[in-house]
Amino acid sequence: MQRLRWLLSATLLAAIMAPLANAQEPIKALIIDGQNNHAWAKTTPVLKQILEETKLFTVDVATAPAKDTTGFAPKFSDYKVVISNYNGADWPEATKNAFVEFVAKGGGFVSVHAADNSFPKWPEYNAMIGVGGWGGRTEKDGPYVRFKEGKIVKDESPGRGGSHGAQHPYLIETREKDHPIVKGLPEKWLHAQDELYDRLRGPAKNLVVLATAFADPKKGGSGENEPQLMVIDYEKGKVFHTTLGHSDAAMKCVGFRVTFARGCEFVATGKVTQKVPEDFPTADKVSVKP
DSSP states (O other): OHHHHHHHHHHHHHHHHHHHHHSOOOEEEEEEESOOSSOHHHHHHHHHHHHHHTTSEEEEEEEOOSSOOTTOOOOGGGOSEEEEOOOSSOOOHHHHHHHHHHHHTTOEEEEEGGGGGSOTTOHHHHHHHSOBOOTTOOGGGOOEEEEETTEEEEEOOOOOSOEEOSOEEEEEEESOTTSTTTTTSOSEEEEEEEOOEESOBSOOOSEEEEEEEEOOGGGTOOSSEEEEEEEEEETTEEEEEEOOOSSTTGGGBHHHHHHHHHHHHHHHHSOOOOOOOTTOOBTTBOOBOO
16 A cells, blocks of 8 residues: 555656646747847847747846947846847957857747847847948948848949838838748738838848748839848857838737747747647738737
8 A cells, every 4th residue: 555655656656747847948039139220128028028928938137228338248148049139339459359259059049120230340240130221331241131032142242231212111022931930821921011121231040931922012122032031140149130020010910929929939948839829821911919
């Protein structure tokens, strides 16, 4: 009888402990903000909420000083993924070096919307994001990247780096359907009203374009199929670059929320476990979270 009780107790303990042993440890994420020509104080809470709702992430925020970044020194090595909602003054040299080391050694990095406007003179950062805009970027910084005649091409034409037309809903087209971030998404889906970045240019090395959008000249666009979702390998690290997300309203798009969260998981772990929700946008219908 005593042996039977012991076996029952051991079985019960094993049943209780098994889910705990198999549970995935939270992915530690850090959002950087504090300077941006966009409303970072409104959008950072949305980014944090999106990640926390997946139950996969714990999220901290590091807010850079509004003017002098001298003492700004987040400990990047404490995290699996760093998300930039930052477009502002240069960081201290030691902070920049620590960030490069973090990504180079295998850390994940996610650039959101205007974060690709940042640091035009920082070579390592531009290599990480693949292409960027504004900040005086020109053909000297690298080619445009476009989708033409069924393939991604690099366009060396001279011209400015970075522009966009009037905000409007626009169609996103998946170009690498088997990549974990976009696998299972519709081939085409309608993104909610947002800025459609075009004419981005940069080193564009080790870059894979996951999805594009047509920058309609009638809306002030370039007339090209422009990259909107990208992944870049930087040494041992991975980068997800999304041009979407101008405002908290644009971030209510289910398409933005899903691709952002999946992108963060991918660069942090190398895989995506999140399922595509039933309310994901279709080719002719925007889907917005209330």
